[in-house]
Amino acid sequence: MISQTMQQAINAQIQAEMYSSNLYLSMAAYCESIAMRGAAHWMRIQASEETAHALKFFEYVIQRNGRSLVQSVGAPPQEWKALRDMFEQALAHEKQVTGLIYKLYEQALAEKDYATQNLLQWFISEQVEEEANTTEIVAKLQMIGESSNALFWVDKELGKRGASQS
Numbered sequence: 001m002i003s004q005t006m007q008q009a010i011n012a013q014i015q016a017e018m019y020s021s022n023l024y025l026s027m028a029a030y031c032e033s034i035a036m037r038g039a040a041h042w043m044r045i046q047a048s049e050e051t052a053h054a055l056k057f058f059e060y061v062i063q064r065n066g067r068s069l070v071q072s073v074g075a076p077p078q079e080w081k082a083l084r085d086m087f088e089q090a091l092a093h094e095k096q097v098t099g100l101i102y103k104l105y106e107q108a109l110a111e112k113d114y115a116t117q118n119l120l121q122w123f124i125s126e127q128v129e130e131e132a133n134t135t136e137i138v139a140k141l142q143m144i145g146e147s148s149n150a151l152f153w154v155d156k157e158l159g160k161r162g163a164s165q166s
């Protein structure tokens with residue numbers, strides 16, 4: 001059985017993952033509003049990955065005979081200055097989430113909760129991947145600057161993202 005403190009911390013993480021999902025869906029809507037359909041596609045996939053993360057934690061708490069909670073999440077921003085600004089915000093957000101996962105891991109270490117440590121190791125790897133992907137996109141957008149021609153190609157590239165397994 002999961003401890004009360006760990007259960008509470010994971011329920012807070014479910015909430016954080018659902019916020020991430022809403023944030024990326026909001027980014028998808030923004031991308032559509034500026035005719036960046038490839039980036040919108042990329043963000044829709046990202047949003048569904050975040051829902052999958054929330055569900056992974058949700059099912060885990062139940063599996064450990066705990067009580068999963070669905071809690072309210074704040075409204076995400078709706079507008080950004082440009083595609084580059086939006087992806088920079090996405091990267092900053094992922095770094096923040098990595099910090100939350102590390103905090104959870106530290107708690108699991110302190111509680112000698114080996115099962116939760118094991119679950120969190122998957123999330124630690126996932127964060128490495130997510131930060132790397134987003135960093136690469138930010139670097140491309142910073143490189144091309146205001147060139148609408150190059151932006152067109154980056155958008156086309158982002159539109160090729162396949163749905164992931166995670």
Ligand SMILES: [Fe+2]
Nearest residue numbers: 017020050053
């Ligand atoms: Fe996530």
Ligand SMILES: [Fe+2]
Nearest residue numbers: 020094097130
């Ligand atoms: Fe994420």
